[in-house]
Amino acid sequence: MIYFAPLQSYTTLPYYLAFHSQIGGIDKYFTPFYRINKQGIFEFESQLKADYSICLIPQVLTNNSKDLATFAQEMLNRGFKEMNLNIGCPFPMVANRHLGSGLLPYADEIKQMLDEFYNKQIPIKLSIKSRLGWQDPMDIFSVIQVLNDFPIHELILHPRIGIQKYKGEPDWSLFEKVLNIWQGDIIGNGDINTIEDLKEKQSSFNDAKGWMLGRGLLTNPLLLSEEEQSSGFFLKKLQNLHDAFYQNLLEFGYAEGQILNHLKCFWEYPSKNFSNGERIFRKLKKTGKMHDYWDFPKLFFDQALEIIY
Structure with missing residues (x-):
């Protein structure tokens, strides 16, 4: 279990x-x-x-x-x-x-x-x-x-x-x-x-x-997987998780500010997988507007993975 x-x-x-x-x-x-x-x-x-x-x-x-x-x-x-x-x-x-x-x-x-x-x-x-x-x-x-x-x-x-x-x-x-x-x-x-x-x-x-x-x-959301994962597969699954999470926040009726705060929380732990990820996350935490948020997922995904699962 x-x-x-x-x-x-x-x-x-x-x-x-x-x-x-x-x-x-x-x-x-x-x-x-x-x-x-x-x-x-x-x-x-x-x-x-x-x-x-x-x-x-x-x-x-x-x-x-x-x-x-x-x-x-x-x-x-x-x-x-x-x-x-x-x-x-x-x-x-x-x-x-x-x-x-x-x-x-x-x-x-x-x-x-x-x-x-x-x-x-x-x-x-x-x-x-x-x-x-x-x-x-x-x-x-x-x-x-x-x-x-x-x-x-x-x-x-x-x-x-x-x-x-x-x-x-x-x-x-x-x-x-x-x-x-x-x-x-x-x-x-x-x-x-x-x-x-x-x-x-x-x-x-x-x-x-x-x-x-x-x-x-x-x-590492794929921690339970026993199969060796390529970096591309990990990034795709993380992207899918992020997008589904965002969609759920919208469907649950969260306000824009709440959605932004939840998306910031989303990245706190996975950011550790990326080279420069923690530096990018520190910048993300300072973001105050939702329209500024969307630059950051791309910034993360453009980084090399330091840990490949």
């Missing part, structure tokens, strides 16, 4: 639909997290629904059963059969509010939230996305003791602590220990940037149900 990791501003529904139509190979696509706003309510796009051609899993960021249940009921109303709870977000603005990986030192609070949530008997599957801890990687073992008492659909584990963000190395030895004591299905996540990385993880942890990929797929 291969899952697409959620990244705020990047893995939007228009992007996922474009990726599915032009590339494919993904079993589940996870949305960036939803959380209550300053008015204490969730805000959802009208397009957030389950009846697309992809298996879309909505993710929520919360630390209490009330909001978790509210989210679950809304997702059920929109046709979803599964949702995901984020207790792994590493960013201090989240963690310092007792959310994401900032909740991991408090296994008793996680237990209370899940106790109250499951008592409501909302008929939707709940999976968990987690890290090892916020500051202490040993937090995960107290959390696993709690989670094992509930019918968690899947555990997606990124074996870093929150304060690492994406620096340093994932602790795959601790991942293996969790794999041995977790009583359900586990999905691995973290630093899978090539097909060789994926094969190595699959070989090392063959009891894992699957793997979640994020930045690696954004950088």
Whole structure:
């Protein structure tokens, strides 16, 4: 099983639909997290629904059963059969509010939230996305003791602590220990940037149900392909992905400024494949008008690929 990791501003529904139509190979696509706003309510796009051609899993960021249940009921109303709870977000603005990986030192609070949530008997599957801890990687073992008492659909584990963000190395030895004591299905996540990385993880942890990929797929959308790719084929597929993404943004009714911002995000990771790509991307970020944008795809595609897949 291969899952697409959620990244705020990047893995939007228009992007996922474009990726599915032009590339494919993904079993589940996870949305960036939803959380209550300053008015204490969730805000959802009208397009957030389950009846697309992809298996879309909505993710929520919360630390209490009330909001978790509210989210679950809304997702059920929109046709979803599964949702995901984020207790792994590493960013201090989240963690310092007792959310994401900032909740991991408090296994008793996680237990209370899940106790109250499951008592409501909302008929939707709940999976968990987690890290090892916020500051202490040993937090995960107290959390696993709690989670094992509930019918968690899947555990997606990124074996870093929150304060690492994406620096340093994932602790795959601790991942293996969790794999041995977790009583359900586990999905691995973290630093899978090539097909060789994926094969190595699959070989090392063959009891894992699957793997979640994020930045690696954004950088190289053809990462899952085992066939040697020519530079021309890679460029054509990237062009098709870009064009389908743009068309989806139009069809979803995004305003021109929003479309421009999303297209800028599109190029942040693939730009790393091109000679001078990051320099071109820095210029693209300064672009303020949509009519100026269209020079940039051509600039990228005129560059030599530094990495040929």
